[in-house]
Amino acid sequence: MYLDFFGLKEAPFNLTPDPRFLYMSRRHREALAALVYGIKESKGFIALTGDIGSGKTTLSRAFLHELNPETTNIALVVNSFLSDLELLQSVNHELGLNYQTESKKALIDSLNEFLLRENGKGKTTILIVDEAQNLSIPVLEQIRMLSNLETEQCKLIQIILIGQPELAAKLQQPEMEQLSQRIMVRAHIGPLNKDELYHYVRHRLSVAGAKINISLTPAAQNRLYHFSHGIPRKINLMCDRALLAAYVAGRLEIDARMMAMAEKELELLSDPHKKNWLPALDFDSKWQVGTMVSAFIFLLAFCVWIGAHWHKAPAENASAPVVQLADATVTKPTPETVAKKPTKPTPTPKQKAITGIALASTPVPALTPAPTPMPQPVQDWTWDDNQVARVQDPELAYTASMLTLARRWGYAFDLERFRPLDKKDVQELNLPRIFQTPQVGLACFESTTPLRSLLFLDLPLVLSVDAPGLQLPPTVALLGTQGETAMVGDPRQGLLKKIPLADLENCCHSIQVIFHDPDRFMGLTIGTETTALPALCTFLESQGAWEGTKPQDGKYDAVVAAAVSRFQEKNKLPVTGCVDGPTAVLITVKRETSERPRLTAAK
Incomplete structure (x- = not known):
């Protein structure tokens, strides 16, 4: 009954021992x-x-x-x-x-x-x-x-x-x-624990082919666990009836009230004294109750249909073509991997593989500010139309936002490989280390400086925020700016939310800066031997920071450290003499050796 409404290919909570559904x-x-x-x-x-x-x-x-x-x-x-x-x-x-x-x-x-x-x-x-x-x-x-x-x-x-x-x-x-x-x-x-219960439900919905997000509120999860005690068969019984209740209500989210209805129905089925309330009525009363229930269901279905189709009426007589919801979110995909200057050629797509997780350098559309549409529910670990990695669990928002930033740099992870992983396994992935492998060549560091002080880099950023008032998860991706407005990619809703930059800055407590570092400059310090030293010395010389003789042995010595210090002082960076994160990202920005994503539109 509810399969089409939820976009399911088959019933997710059958009691048959189908090994495909084994969590x-x-x-x-x-x-x-x-x-x-x-x-x-x-x-x-x-x-x-x-x-x-x-x-x-x-x-x-x-x-x-x-x-x-x-x-x-x-x-x-x-x-x-x-x-x-x-x-x-x-x-x-x-x-x-x-x-x-x-x-x-x-x-x-x-x-x-x-x-x-x-x-x-x-x-x-x-x-x-x-x-x-x-x-x-x-x-x-x-x-x-x-x-x-x-x-x-x-x-x-x-x-x-x-x-x-x-x-x-x-x-x-x-x-x-x-x-x-x-x-x-x-x-x-033994029975599932509370965390496993959530993943059990998500797993069965995924196997059943759910293409939209069917979520359970925390209160619904608590009620489900209290009734089922973590027993999969009881979970299936409850969830099957809760999905039916959500279908009747026309909602994609199951709340505690729907779980309570499912629990009550199961109690009636298991208690012969409770389930005899209808047979106790006389024939006329039974007919009246049946008629009322049928009329209510018909009226509810009619209201859901009206709500789903009402907005289409004006468009039929309008002279302008109807803009689809997905089209209003982002411009049509363009061939370039990231936003670029018009004079530079389009980079060739590459296929990459990192530590068993397949990557593909797929075309990424340039960001264009647009009105914020209603959220589009999708399956967890899916790229949406805005090229935002989607998850519903706020504890996975960090991983999703990091992957979204990697895609802006041209590295699109195969998200399907994340779906069978437990939340703990995903959280234990060391994405900064994966980004820094030679196959990718991205560097990453964390900064606690004010957000506005990093905007001059004109790079997308991953922000850790505490913003319940803005309805944001703990981590989001800053993907664009337009004056004093920030365009934020929300992994839960998939929207490019327009948020005042001042509000975002007030709630941001740490920032992950991701940038292209093909020569692996970040981390170089006195005593380090590297083949990238000539490229670093050439850059420092172009910035007027070099004095003395260039080293011939490939060793980062005191002369190189002094040149780096002069570069840092000139650019008002902390003077450390080593190529730390802020210094390395500024080198990337100034070198412009490769196409890069930008917060602002290319001029």
């Missing part, structure tokens, strides 16, 4: 690693337990998808209410063997021949029993006997028991001691 929390990763280890090392017996709805079956299906069918045979038993004879018949049936006999000896002999034959071919045979907590003691004992099928070197069959915590309790019984001792690998899947 790998820390506990799930540990459990999967235990399964892989147990099979790879031929441990013989593995037990995987977990609470009801914690994702055991889905994890096991994902594990099966990782196995090579050319080297693995799988016997999957999902009906655990079996006798010991029926278990043997099920195993043989799964492996394509004769199972239509009631002789346990014949069944085991047939299985043993098959296992010896497959072992000779180098193939592994795995028996997986789901819902194993339902197995009776005689059936568990029969499974233990199957583990006796072995050669002198290895086990012929690997057995995985998957069940609820009751399975672990059953294995602790005295009569199960022999079986318990044979279980060499044990793993348990």
Whole structure:
């Protein structure tokens, strides 16, 4: 019902064990690693337990998808209410063997021949029993006997028991001691924690093909966690009904009220006394209630339709062509990588790869101030029409803003590679170090000087701000200026917001300066040996800062330090004698050796 409204390709919160939707929390990763280890090392017996709805079956299906069918045979038993004879018949049936006999000896002999034959071919045979907590003691004992099928070197069959915590309790019984001792690998899947819950929801929406951002307010997340206790199945039930409530309301954001409605519905379904309120009415009353509900839904849908189409009416009679919302945000893409002087040629696009994250030097349109449109919801880690990297989590705004600045310099990261990463993994990425690799040649340093004092550089900047009144995330990208107005790229809303420069300066507490440093001048100090020294000396000479003989050994000596100090003093920079961040960026600006993005339009 709500798929088209949210731009989904399929239902994101079905209860089927589809391995594509498996969210790998820390506990799930540990459990999967235990399964892989147990099979790879031929441990013989593995037990995987977990609470009801914690994702055991889905994890096991994902594990099966990782196995090579050319080297693995799988016997999957999902009906655990079996006798010991029926278990043997099920195993043989799964492996394509004769199972239509009631002789346990014949069944085991047939299985043993098959296992010896497959072992000779180098193939592994795995028996997986789901819902194993339902197995009776005689059936568990029969499974233990199957583990006796072995050669002198290895086990012929690997057995995985998957069940609820009751399975672990059953294995602790005295009569199960022999079986318990044979279980060499044990793993348990617990509930998701609060942070994982948020990423679980985002993951399932992404897999379902969400092309717009469907967000949960913090209060909604708290209510969801309180109800579900981090159990994926309960999360799915709640979110499915909350999406329906958001659809009826015509909203892309799920709030606590919608979660409360979903919770109430689930309570009615689970409590037979609460859900009998409608049958208690007489026939006429039921008809009246049904009619009122139908009328309300029709009226609500009609209002949503009117709201979505009302703005189109004047445009049909207008003489001027309608400007699309995306077109109002930014000028049409131009061939240049960054804003440039008209006399210089267009740089050739390049393909680059940095530490496993693919980069492409793609065309980036020049910034043109325009009216601020309504935000356009998009999927996390997506480049929007303004070439702003989009995320919804404010804690990821720093990474997104840094990537936005890198794109202004012609390095467009493949954002799809960020989508499967946990928030912690993204936050631990050392982007300044990645930028400074020779493949990229960007340098980065942090400054706490007033924003206005850096505007003369005419470079886009990454700003750390504390501006709840301006409705900005903790980090934004300053992409343009027009007089006393700043154009700010917001990673959450994707807008080029127009903000008074004075307001932005008041709330800015630190600045990341990113610039092109192909010769890697930044960081040079006395004693450093570098092949870039001749280029530095030539630049200092062009600035009238050089005195004395140029070094021939490529070593940054006292003479070079003195020239750098004179350059710093002349340009009112802190005199350090080394090429620190402010000095290196000023060298880049003055050299003009490459095209660069600008805060102001090219003259």
